[in-house]
Amino acid sequence: MTRVPAPLSPLTPDADEARRWAEQELADPAYEAARPTPFDRVAQAIGDAIAQFFTQPVPSSWGPAFAVVATVVVLAVVLVAFLIWGRPRAGARLRPESGTDLFGDVGHRSAAELRADAARYAADEDWTEAIGASVRALARGLDERGILETPPGTTVQSFARQAAASFPEHAAEFASAASDFDDVRYLRRPGTRIAYECVRSLDDAVSRTRVPAGRG
Secondary structure (H helix, E strand, O other): OOOOOOOOOOOOOOHHHHHHHHHHHHOOHHHHHHOOOHHHHHHHHHHHHHHHHHHOOOOHHHHHHHHHHHHHHHHHHHHHHHHHHHHHHHHHHHOOOOOOEEOOEEOOOOHHHHHHHHHHHHHOOOHHHHHHHHHHHHHHHHHHOOOOOOOOOOOHHHHHHHHHHHOHHHHHHHHHHHHHHHHHHOOOOOOOHHHHHHHHHHHHHHHOOOOOOOOO
C-alpha cells in the first residue's frame, strides 16, 4: 500500500516573529521614499481647496475679476510652499544616494572597511556578522570599481543577479552568497565558517578579475 505524504503545514509565525518581519519590511528605504513630504501634503491641501473653491456658486456681481485675483493668490501660495519645502527635497534628489544604505546597513563604509570588519567578526567566530559584512564588502567593492551600482533599496538578490551578469563564471557563488546573507539576516539562521570563507573567496576572486568590455 502506497503511503501518501501528509501535506506540509503553512509557515505561521508567532506574534514576535510577525512583528520582526514587519519591522524588516518597513525598514526598506522604498517606504521612506514613498512617504509624502510636507510639500506634498501642502500641495494636496491647496489642490483640494482650489477644487472646492471653483465648485462653489459665486455671486454674479463679483464678476470674472474675482476669479482672476483668486487664481493669482493660489498660485502665489503654491510658489511659496515650493520654495519652502520643495527645494530641499529637490536638492536631496541631486545628491548621490549610493552607499547610504547597503542591504539594511545605513552608513557609508568603504569596501576595505567592511572587509576589515568582517575579519574582526571572523576572529571572534561571529559568523553571522562576518557573513553580513563580507557580502556588503563584496557589493561595495564592485560599486567602487564602477562595475555595478547598489542604490538604497537594492536587495542582495538583485545585486547577485547583476553581479552574475558581469561575472558569469561566478554566478553560482553570487547566488550562494545572497542566499547565505538572507539566511543569517532574515531567517535568523546561524552563520558558519564555511559560508563566510566562501563569500570571502568570492570577493578575493572578483577583486582580481577585470571585467571585459561590454560587461557591467
